[in-house]
Amino acid sequence: MPPLIELIRREIAASGVLPFARFMELALYCPNYGYYQTKRDNPGRRGDFYTSVSTGELFGQFLAFQSAVWLEGLNSSPVTRHSSLCLIEAGAHDGTLANDILNWLEASRPKLFEQIEYGIIEPSPTRQEWQKEKLEKFTSRVRWHTDFKDLKLKTQNSKLTGIIFSNELLDAMPVHRFGWDAAAKKWFEWGVAGEGEKFVWARMTESRHLLLVTRHMPRELESVLPDGYTVEISPAAENWWREAAGVLERGRLMTIDYGLGADELFSPSRPRGTLRAYFRHHIADDILANPGEQDITAHVNFPAIQAAGESAGLTTESFSTQAQFLTRILEKAAKDKSFGDWRAPHTRQFQTLTHPEHLGRAFRILIQSRQSTPIQRLASG
Numbered sequence: 001m002p003p004l005i006e007l008i009r010r011e012i013a014a015s016g017v018l019p020f021a022r023f024m025e026l027a028l029y030c031p032n033y034g035y036y037q038t039k040r041d042n043p044g045r046r047g048d049f050y051t052s053v054s055t056g057e058l059f060g061q062f063l064a065f066q067s068a069v070w071l072e073g074l075n076s077s078p079v080t081r082h083s084s085l086c087l088i089e090a091g092a093h094d095g096t097l098a099n100d101i102l103n104w105l106e107a108s109r110p111k112l113f114e115q116i117e118y119g120i121i122e123p124s125p126t127r128q129e130w131q132k133e134k135l136e137k138f139t140s141r142v143r144w145h146t147d148f149k150d151l152k153l154k155t156q157n158s159k160l161t162g163i164i165f166s167n168e169l170l171d172a173m174p175v176h177r178f179g180w181d182a183a184a185k186k187w188f189e190w191g192v193a194g195e196g197e198k199f200v201w202a203r204m205t206e207s208r209h210l211l212l213v214t215r216h217m218p219r220e221l222e223s224v225l226p227d228g229y230t231v232e233i234s235p236a237a238e239n240w241w242r243e244a245a246g247v248l249e250r251g252r253l254m255t256i257d258y259g260l261g262a263d264e265l266f267s268p269s270r271p272r273g274t275l276r277a278y279f280r281h282h283i284a285d286d287i288l289a290n291p292g293e294q295d296i297t298a299h300v301n302f303p304a305i306q307a308a309g310e311s312a313g314l315t316t317e318s319f320s321t322q323a324q325f326l327t328r329i330l331e332k333a334a335k336d337k338s339f340g341d342w343r344a345p346h347t348r349q350f351q352t353l354t355h356p357e358h359l360g361r362a363f364r365i366l367i368q369s370r371q372s373t374p375i376q377r378l379a380s381g
């Protein structure tokens with residue numbers, strides 16, 4: 001029996017029914033056997049799914065261009081001139097996006113490139129190795145941190161000026177899955193049990209996590225929810241965002257993810273939620289089959305992430321589709337000679353990235369910021 005399956009079976013035997021969030025955590029991140037520990041070719045043509053990064057270098061070049069505009073704005077402030085500017089990526093996987101961004105900055109903004117420190121938040125030693133291989137020529141400019149605690153320790157608790165960003169990180173974080181029992185008029189949590197050789201969905205008779213769903217779901221919806229209506233909630237994603245906000249002294253926090261805005265969260269068109277598994281570019285029939293061999297993902301609840309950032313003192317700057325975000329960057333880049341040559345592959349990549357049927361509408365960008373601490377505001381008058 002594959003070791004990951006054996007491990008999951010052991011946890012089920014110990015707990016009766018395993019919360020789905022724990023199943024997802026093991027399936028994706030179990031050291032040595034989890035999906036993201038072994039599937040280096042993902043995302044990409046040879047893997048199970050594409051991301052904007054796998055469409056080509058334009059996505060990274062646009063993020064680099066926009067980051068340069070933001071970092072130059074921060075750099076002109078007297079507060080920043082004495083501290084270092086950071087560009088921090090999380091969920092960097094094999095380092096492709098970092099490579100695209102650093103190549104553009106080195107070629108098009110050499111001065112800024114010399115000034116900034118590129119940080120990667122990466123808890124997995126295996127993925128750090130992949131990233132170090134890909135970023136060989138930039139190793140002197142990049143610093144790796146296992147998490148935000150590690151980053152704080154290395155910077156002696158000094159907070160950070162710059163940008164923290166991720167592409168498709170939050171939608172890969174474990175989610176709890178809840179169902180509505182219309183007869184009993186209450187929520188229950190979905191867990192995972194064993195049945196013969198298979199893993200199957202099972203209702204948990206007890207759950208410590210029900211508060212999560214009652215907190216998120218408007219009470220007035222309960223009278224109209226169909227039996228079995230399903231939602232996913234990711235405290236891991238909210239906590240991650242809050243922690244990122246906590247280390248940001250000045251600058252922006254940005255995520256690019258599959259996800260839903262406030263008006264889309266409780267749609268009758270998604271009675272079974274948004275949880276999906278991908279295998280070789282197809283939606284898999286059984287999310288619980290072959291743990292460690294298929295990707296598992298759920299749409300990000302953006303209002304919850306936005307609220308987490310605001311509770312940590314950030315201001316929401318914008319929430320837009322990828323098409324809107326990249327089109328705004330294109331308009332600025334087109335007027336800026338330093339962006340570089342625009343060639344036919346760029347046009348093709350731009351179309352894929354922004355077309356509503358491809359990546360343009362499903363991906364959303366949330367940008368929050370912190371301008372300065374009250375003390376700095378006072379000091380600068």
Ligand SMILES: C[S@@+](CC[C@H](N)C(=O)[O-])C[C@H]1O[C@@H](n2cnc3c(N)ncnc32)[C@H](O)[C@@H]1O
Binds near residue numbers: 051090092127
């Ligand atoms: C869907 S992939 C996206 C990869 C890449 N950003 C891209 O767009 O092609 C998600 C990545 O996030 C990583 N990840 C998950 N949790 C993380 C965490 N807490 N900190 C940093 N990376 C994490 C996963 O290992 C995986 O490499």
